[in-house]
Amino acid sequence: MPTPVTSAAFRPAPYLPQDLPQHTVLVVASRDGLAESAHYGSAIATAPDGSTLAAAGSPLAPFYPRSSLKPLQAVALVRAGLQLPARLLALTASSHSGAAQHRDGALEILEMHGLTPDDLENSADLPYGQAEREDWLRAGGSPTQLAQNCSGKHASMVATCRINGWPVKGYLDPAHPLQQLVARTVIDLTGEEPFGLSTDGCGTPLFSLTLRGMASAFGRIASAASSAKGGGANDGAVAPLSAEAAVGLAMQQHPDMVAGERRDVTELMRRLPGAVAKDGFEGVQLVGLPDGRAVAVKISDGGDRARMPATVRVLESLGLDPAPSSDLGVLPVFGGGRPVGVLQATDFLS
Template identity: 50%
Template sequence: MRSSLLADAPAIREPQHVPVAHVTRGGVIEGVHYGSVVVLDGDGAVRWGIGDIEAACYPRSALKPVQAVAMVRAGLPLDGALLSLAMGSHSGEERHLAGTRQILERAGVTEDDLRNVPDLPYAAAVRDAWLREGRGPSRLAQNCSGKHAAMLYVCTLAGWPLESYLDPGHPLQRAIAEVVEELTGQHIASVTVDGCGSPLFAMSLYGLARAAARIATAAPDTAERRVADALRVHPEMASGTGRDSAELMRAVPGLLAKDGFEGVQVAALPDGRAVAVKIADGADRARMPVTAAALARAGVEPRLLAAFEGEPVSGGGRPVGGIRPVAALHPPGVPATA
């Protein structure tokens, strides 16, 4: 897509977030999570929004499906579970480590060629077992290792340098930036470094939802469709056992969903309806209840979303409250849960 067809980069400013979730205890609002939410119709128009959906924000790992599209276009020959892993924020389970090793082997490189930050497995139970075995941080265990292995694979196939594959000026990262702008429909506002070390691009929440919708609605035999099919069929490879984005995709037929650190979530349906959520304080506990409410706003049947309404708040060992989206988020005719 030519740059002349892109919208201006979103403004870099303090986002005008608003209350999106209440933490209640005994009928009293004990805490408030601020944020922003956008809901798109199937034609890409904004059906509903709250907060600041046009300010620049970092999508964090919610951008990984877009990065995967760029890698497939650049020649990444993965499909299915391994392609899902290439866009994953995995838990560090053995299937994730084995899959990453398989990608590295196909690329003819080793774990030593990875440039992501060494870390412990992301999932608490997996991390605890890892530590009991006396193992320390590693690049393979870090939750973005599948993406980094896929980046190396593309570089080996294209003849691009391996050592500098995370440099924003590297051919791979320039290709990713072009696809980010194409799918979001807007110029990138800023480039920084994500937690794993890869370039991270700032966009609006609206742009993020638009990109997800374009992937979710892609025609067969496109890079976008390969990415969408891989994530839908193998959601746990992009996350892990019991992870909420995977569970959400299992619950809502055809849904494409990806979460990111600092309270970001994007989800899109096969007909183009899409939502994007940013929780201002980065609190993970508010991300999924707000996302579920946004999907109900988009027309998803509330019964499919009942398991994602949020964890209860306990008092004396029993539920006395919960984390609930603000009333404005609930679609007309669907009562807010107290």
């Protein structure tokens, strides 16, 4: 793997327009009929075999999947022997809002394996969800590693180290056995060699991949979960779940642990039974479907508000309607406290 980019090694470089992905306009915000803002980006829908069904922009340009990588990391941990109740495995793949059930769940994972919050090496932060953050502050809370939205993943990472007899300290080092396993799993699920390696906001190694590769991985996870739900019995015996199926089923069964109440990713999975969905900072959204198809979206400017409208448009092109009440695919633009416009996707796949 390439040497990770850290704050000590990073050197800013000038970028010319020809060096950037050729994104296209995915989402427009209009105010009283005038296009006020436009969000560029790229998107892809893949078939179960990973081939392209629809695309826009530059879906083969390397990008950082950020927290949408967590389900793939969770698969690696399960392959390494991690066994958790479904709600805690869903938390492993989460960017949670920091509600009590999320913080308590991360602590439960640690305590199950004889560990404490002192063993975590993720960054400290306030809860991610607005309501959860306000409640936390009113109660006198301050930034902690358990409140940080990646604490479920980190708790499961140190638990996996304990299970395998690997050093807990330094588990975020790209050369650590845990992270080497994650790297091999990412390559297996995406079918891609990472274009580069960096460091995510919480401190974990972060791979640059393509939208097509990430979509293929999510399609595999969702279809594995669907196959597991469909049976698997042979002469009365049920085959053990694959790691992909275990992670996919956990996320489907506990979408509130993957994100939280009032979060669009949680709502999307509730509206699309059998789907596996995960967002990521800088405008990233992945959705795997039970038949193995998948959708991947990257918003060029990192604007989070454009992520779901673009995703809904691609899902609609596949014959799915996750936003019947138009609160995911079309969002209001307000003026004086009343709607005066909309944020909605363009016909970028036409």
